[in-house]
Each structure stands twice: as structure tokens, then as C-alpha cells.
Amino acid sequence: MVTLKGKSIYLRALEPEDLQFLYELENNPAVWEISGTITPYSRHVLKKYLDNAHRDIFEVKQLRLSICSNEDKVIGLIDLFDYNPVHKRAGVGIIIQAEDKRNQGLGTEATRLLLDYAFSALDLRQVFANVNEDNVASIHLFKKLGFIETGLKKDWIRSGVKYKNEILFQKINS
Secondary structure: OOOOEOOOEEEEEOOHHHHHHHHHHHOOHHHHHHHOOOOOOOHHHHHHHHHOOOOOHHHHOOEEEEEEEOOOOEEEEEEEEEEEOOOOEEEEEEEEOOHHHOOOOHHHHHHHHHHHHHHHOOOOOEEEEEEEOOOHHHHHHHHHOOOEEEEEEEEEEEEOOEEEEEEEEEEEOO
């Protein structure tokens, strides 16, 4: 049986009380480069998003879950996106918001839980991740979990007046 509870964290569906967390995260310019965001989000827009967060992955091709500490505090988000049931694949994205919660294995634990769910409950064949080449922590996380670097997208992400490469990682469940 697949569980979304680990030793230090658990994953759960988004709730209305996550509005403030989402507002702070989505309006933090420091993470816009990895999320592809270029403008702030209003509370109203985020509330509407939360109101529709119950729609399932088969309908919206995405699953976003809150990463919660065992003390019931939301510390990050993890997503499956570009879900394709025909080809049995999806992308994965993760962010731990508070810097003091990073590099403690929480992202690894959350990703491992999501992968177990994706491969078992959703019967996915593969999961992929797109990572900026300078995101050392994410590169380490995905390699640690058995993802293989399979491609490089040159000058893929605009960062100010420069461009950055993006690495494609894949984990195939055989």
C-alpha cells in the first residue's frame, strides 16, 4: 500500500488554509526563475486556484501537494505536471520554501514518497525533472534518487540579460 507519510514529513492535498503560504511563495521573486513566473499573483487568483485544487490529475494533468512537517506546518510544495496517462509519464517539481528547512533530507523524503505514489498508484513508467544547471541542491537530490541526466537544453532559461542551460533528468521504473 502506498502512503504519503514519511519519517519527518507527509504529503497532503492543498487546503484553503494554504492561501498565505501560496501567496508568499508565488510572490517571492527569488523563485520565479524556477517556476517560470514573471508577475505577482493576487490572493483572489490564488484563492480561486485553491477552490479548484480538488480536481484530479486525470482532468487537469497536474497534482500539487503540500509538504508538511510532522508538526502540521507547510514547508513546501511538490508537483506532478504534464501528466500523460497514454505514455505513462509526468514531470516532477519540488520546492522547500524556508531556507532553514533545506538540505535536511526533507526534499528527498518528499520526492521519494511522491515517486512511490506515481509508480504504484498512477502506474507511471517514468518521471522527469527539469533543473537549472546552477541548482546544485536539486541536481544532487535527483541524482541521489536514481534519476539519470539524459539531456541538456541550451540557453533554455532567461535570467536577467543572460541565459542558463536546463538539465533533463529521467527516472524510468523498470
